[in-house]
Structures are given as C-alpha cells and as structure tokens.
Amino acid sequence: MEYLVQMHNMTMKFAGVVALDKVSFDLRPGEVHVLLGENGAGKSTLVKILSGINHPTEGEMFIGGTHFTHLTPAMSKDNKIAIIYQELSVIDELSIAENLHVGKLPTKRILGIPHVDYAKMNEHAKELMDKVGIRRSPGTLVQELSISEKQMVEIAKALAADARILIMDEPTSSLSVEETDNLFDIIRQLKADGIGIIYISHKLKEIKRIGDRVTVLKDGKYMGTRDVSDIEVEDLVPMMVGRQVQERFLRPTPPEAEPEVLFSVRNLTRRDRKARNISFDVYKGEILGLGGLIGAGRSEAMEGIFGVSPISEGEVYLHGRKLEITNPYSALKQGIAFVTENRRETGFFQNFEIWKNISVTTNLKKSRFGGFTGLTDEKQEREQATHYSEKLRTKCWGIDQMTVNLSGGNQQKVIVGKWLAVNSDVFIFDEPTKGIDVGAKSEIYQIMRDMVDEGKAVVMVSSDMTELLGVCDRIIVFSNGQITKTFMNEEATEEKILYAAVSAY
Numbered sequence: 119m120e121y122l123v124q125m126h127n128m129t130m131k132f133a134g135v136v137a138l139d140k141v142s143f144d145l146r147p148g149e150v151h152v153l154l155g156e157n158g159a160g161k162s163t164l165v166k167i168l169s170g171i172n173h174p175t176e177g178e179m180f181i182g183g184t185h186f187t188h189l190t191p192a193m194s195k196d197n198k199i200a201i202i203y204q205e206l207s208v209i210d211e212l213s214i215a216e217n218l219h220v221g222k223l224p225t226k227r228i229l230g231i232p233h234v235d236y237a238k239m240n241e242h243a244k245e246l247m248d249k250v251g252i253r254r255s256p257g258t259l260v261q262e263l264s265i266s267e268k269q270m271v272e273i274a275k276a277l278a279a280d281a282r283i284l285i286m287d288e289p290t291s292s293l294s295v296e297e298t299d300n301l302f303d304i305i306r307q308l309k310a311d312g313i314g315i316i317y318i319s320h321k322l323k324e325i326k327r328i329g330d331r332v333t334v335l336k337d338g339k340y341m342g343t344r345d346v347s348d349i350e351v352e353d354l355v356p357m358m359v360g361r362q363v364q365e366r367f368l369r370p371t372p373p374e375a376e377p378e379v380l381f382s383v384r385n386l387t388r389r390d391r392k393a394r395n396i397s398f399d400v401y402k403g404e405i406l407g408l409g410g411l412i413g414a415g416r417s418e419a420m421e422g423i424f425g426v427s428p429i430s431e432g433e434v435y436l437h438g439r440k441l442e443i444t445n446p447y448s449a450l451k452q453g454i455a456f457v458t459e460n461r462r463e464t465g466f467f468q469n470f471e472i473w474k475n476i477s478v479t480t481n482l483k484k485s486r487f488g489g490f491t492g493l494t495d496e497k498q499e500r501e502q503a504t505h506y507s508e509k510l511r512t513k514c515w516g517i518d519q520m521t522v523n524l525s526g527g528n529q530q531k532v533i534v535g536k537w538l539a540v541n542s543d544v545f546i547f548d549e550p551t552k553g554i555d556v557g558a559k560s561e562i563y564q565i566m567r568d569m570v571d572e573g574k575a576v577v578m579v580s581s582d583m584t585e586l587l588g589v590c591d592r593i594i595v596f597s598n599g600q601i602t603k604t605f606m607n608e609e610a611t612e613e614k615i616l617y618a619a620v621s622a623y
Contacts, residue, residue, distance in 0.1 A: 122147055123168065125144065125179040126142050126178050128174050129141075129174060130167070138338045140176075141177075142340060143164060143333055149309065149315070150305060150317050150328050151329070151331045151332070152319065152325050152332040153165070153332075153335070154319070154332055154334045155335035155341075156558065158513065158528075159335040159336050159555075160335045160339075161318050161335055162287070163338075165287070165316060167189070168199055168201075170190045170195075174188060181197045198282040199283045201286075202276065202284070202285065202289065206272055210261035211260075213260070214243060214247065214255075214258050214260060214263075214271055217260055218274055219242070219243070219278070223235075240257065242278075250273050250274050251270065252267060252270045252274065266300070266301070270301075273304060273308075283316070286316070288553050290319065290324065291553050294581070302327060302328050320559075322351045325346060331343055331345055332344055334358055369403060369570075378402040379401055379438075380402050380436070380573075380574075380575040381400040382436075383432065383433075385397055386419060386422055386432030387422075387430050387431050388428070388430065389427070389428045392599055393599050394599050395601075396415075396422075400577060404570060405566055405570055405576045405578060405591055406575075407578050407585075407592065408420075408579045408593075409593050409619060410595050410596035410619045411620070414597050415597075415599035416596045417579055418599070423443070423546070425446045436452065436454075437543070441454075450479060451483060453543035454542060454544045454546070455537035455540075455545045456548070457533050457546065457550060459579075461526065461533065466521050466533055466536075467521070471521065472503060472520075472524075473504075473517040473518065474499075476507070476517075476536045477539065478536060479536045479540045480499070480502065480536075480539050500517060502539050503535070506536075507532075509535075512528050514528060526553045527554045527557075530558070531562075544574070545569060545575070546578075546579075547577070547578045549579060551580075563589050583616075587610060593605045593607065596619070597619050602618045603618035
C-alpha cells in the first residue's frame with residue numbers, strides 16, 4: 119500500500135517530560151486521517167515534527183518513501199508538507215494575491231530592471247482562488263475577509279506550494295455551519311486530487327462527516343487507529359480521556375417561582391449599532407446562554423457591557439445597583455469578568471508565568487487612578503495563584519510555568535482563576551470551549567455550574583448547539599444585532615434556535 123507519511127516509534131522529550139512516547143502514525147494519498155486526543159495528548163508535537171519545528175528524540179519517518187530521522191522547516195516544505203494552524207498566518211495588510219506569493223513573487227524586466235509582474239501574479243492567484251471557492255478580486259486586502267475566507271486563503275497557499283500533505287489544526291473552530299459545509303466540500307475535492315490530509319479537531323461529530331481513519335493519542339501515547347466506518351463516535355471518548363465524560367450540566371433543582379435577579383442589562387445599544395436594544399436578566403443559580411450565528415451581535419453586546427466598545431444608551435445592574443462602566447478597568451472594579459473568545463490575544467499575557475497572569479487582575483483592582491498606582495506582594499500573589507491552580511485542577515508543572523505553554527483547556531483555567539482571584543460577581547464566557555478537548559470541556563462546564571451554585575452570575579456565548587442545550591438553563595438567541603427569542607432549556611431544540619437565529623435577516 120502506498121503511503122505519503124509513515125512515522126515509527128516517534129518519541130519527544132522536553133526537559134525530562136515525555137511529550138510523545140513511541141507513537142506511530144501514517145497517511146495515505148487521498149484520505150483524511152483524523153488525529154484525536156485531549157489537549158496535551160501529543161497531537162501538536164507530532165505534527166510539529168512533520169513541519170520541522172520539533173526534532174524527535176527517537177524514531178524514524180518516511181515521507182514519500184524517503185527516510186528521515188528529522189526534518190527542518192525547509193525540508194518539510196521541499197517534501198510538499200503544508201500546515202494550516204488554528205491561529206491563521208495570513209498577512210492582513212497584503213492582498214490575497216500577495217499572500218499567495220509571499221517569498222516567490224513573479225517578476226519581469228523593464229529596461230533591465232526587475233519589477234513585480236502583477237498581471238501574472240493576479241492570474242495565478244485567480245486560478246488558485248477558483249479552486250477553493252474564494253469569490254473575491256485577487257487585489258482584495260486580506261483584512262477585509264471573513265475568518266472562513268482567510269482560511270480558504272491558507273488552503274490556496276498550500277496549493278500554491280504544490281502541497282501533497284496538508285495538516286489542518288482545528289479548521290472549523292471559528293466557522294459557521296454553512297462555512298463548515300463549504301470547507302468540507304473543498305476537502306473532498308482535495309482528497310479526489312490525491313492530497314492526504316491530517317485533520318485535528320475536538321468536534322467529534324465532524325469525524326463521521328469528513329474522516330476516513332482516526333488515530334487517538336492520550337498523554338503522549340498511541341491508543342489505536344480505527345476506520346471511521348467501523349466505529350461510533352461515542353466509543354472514542356473513553357480512548358481519549360480514559361473515563362466516561364458527563365455531557366449535561368443543567369440545574370439539578372427546578373428554579374424558584376420568583377427567582378432572584380442577580381444581573382440585569384436594560385436597553386443596551388452600542389454606538390456602532392452592532393448590538394441594539396439588548397435587555398436580559400440573569401437569575402440566581404442559572405447559566406444563561408447566548409446563541410446565534412457568528413456576527414449576530416452576541417460578543418458585541420458583551421463587549422458593550424464590559425466597556426470594551428462604547429455604548430450610546432443602556433444600563434447595567436448588579437444586585438439591583440446600577441453600575442457606571444466606562445471601560446474594562448471600571449467593569450473589573452465593579453465585579454464583572456470577561457473571558458474573551460481569543461485566549462491568546464486578549465485572555466492572558468503570553469510573556470507571563472501562571473502566577474503573574476492570575477495575580478494581574480488583583481493588582482489592578484487594588485490599584486488607583488485607573489491602574490497607575492498600586493503595591494504588589496509577590497508572596498501573597500504566589501499563594502493565591504497556587505490556591506486557584508489547585509482549585510481548578512490546572513495541569514502544569516508549577517505556577518512558574520509560562521501560561522502560553524499550557525494546553526488550551528488549562529490556559530482557560532488560568533484565565534478563570536485570575537477572575538476568581540478578584541471575587542468577580544458576573545462571569546461572561548465568550549466561546550469558552552473553542553479549541554478545547556472533550557475532557558477539558560467537561561471540567562469548564564463543571565466550573566461554571568460551581569460558580570452559579572456559589573451565587574455568581576454566568577453568561578455564556580456559544581456557537582455550539584450541543585453546548586448550549588447541555589449546559590444552559592435558559593437560551594437567548596441573537597440575530598442581526600438584536601434579541602429575537604428566549605427559550606427555557608426544556609423547550610429549546612437545535613431547530614428552534616436556528617430558526618430564531620436567522621429570523622432577523
């Protein structure tokens with residue numbers, strides 16, 4: 119049988135920690151081989167060996183039949199390997215055509231002087247764009263594109279490099295249902311062209327739709343490979359996490375006849391009108407979910423509440439007291455926490471250790487004059503960070519570990535820890551389990567339920583229908599910047615939520 123990739127007994131050690139332990143993996147032409155496992159299972163380490171970023175401690179591999187003990191990024195590229203990371207690497211300030219030709223601009227000579235051949239570049243770009251379904255001009259700046267269109271540019275870049283092995287890391291984490299369907303159509307065409315795809319995802323339902331084989335890793339060890347046609351998705355979860363995972367975290371007891379209102383928003387409208395006339399309450403003991411399509415105004419409304427974006431009107435109340443929020447600092451001081459969608463850019467400081475990221479909000483809350491003054495106590499900060507790391511069961515080798523080196527689920531726990539440390543009363547979670555494995559999701563859901571049991575208010579923005587129905591006691595649906603419908607959990611269905619999500623368009 120022909121293989122594009124064969125990896126045998128790959129072992130990778132970092133400072134004595136075994137990230138991969140004798141893992142074997144292979145890829146055939148024209149197949150989607152799904153790589154599955156919890157955060158920290160070794161998936162990224164394995165594909166970084168293929169991309170040339172990591173050099174394995176032990177093991178060997180064959181790329182197209184050629185033997186290697188390791189690769190460099192240049193060797194990986196020469197062997198037709200391309201990787202599309204979850205954090206896209208397109209350059210917003212350049213056009214689509216320029217992005218597709220970075221490092222290999224076509225040139226022509228005019229009076230003996232080389233110039234960029236824009237006509238040739240745009241013509242070639244148009245051919246690549248047609249293959250992946252980008253309906254734009256080659257001269258369009260990438261910053262004008264949606265997330266899904268940027269992803270198509272990444273795929274077109276791989277085609278421009280004549281890639282035969284394509285690695286896709288969480289490709290649908292920021293896509294709508296329609297955009298995901300479009301991506302899967304493109305993947306099927308790539309398969310028909312003989313391209314082999316290594317597909318990393320935490321969305322188990324996708325495996326049956328797009329995968330041919332699935333390999334499961336756990337704690338750096340190989341747990342097995344199965345043909346997708348021979349398995350049920352539910353059978354993979356125990357292989358991944360070593361236990362059954364709870365999927366529903368609803369309120370264990372019925373709400374009171376007249377439940378206590380903890381947090382209220384009244385007639386909030388953003389100055390740019392991306393969210394308009396938003397009113398809702400959060401009751402004691404409940405998790406409130408915000409559903410809707412991407413761009414429906416959910417995140418935009420939460421940014422208005424937290425002071426990230428200016429509002430033209432509206433009021434916010436906590437325990438019946440009106441809050442005066444002018445910026446995120448004032449929101450923090452008054453007890454509101456905002457766990458943002460983009461962890462790496464707005465959730466934590468990448469150059470900070472765990473203890474510093476947990477203590478930063480405490481220092482801000484203690485400080486005066488907008489955060490310009492304040493004293494720090496490193497001993498107390500370390501004790502606090504240790505307490506919340508242990509309380510949230512953060513997997514790390516210590517509070518001095520860099521937060522950026524943790525898995526996605528554990529980064530999320532550090533972010534939650536920093537808000538718990540300042541005793542926030544209201545927690546806004548924006549896509550809290552994006553890019554997080556099924557086991558870590560379960561832990562995050564339990565943390566939310568523990569919060570409301572302790573008297574805190576929790577609001578969760580999510581594009582995952584299963585998540586909304588399995589975690590939220592009430593679900594408010596947004597459409598075109600406005601609230602269109604509110605459901606109690608027991609009456610909500612995926613069909614009803616989706617209908618409400620498109621009703622204002």
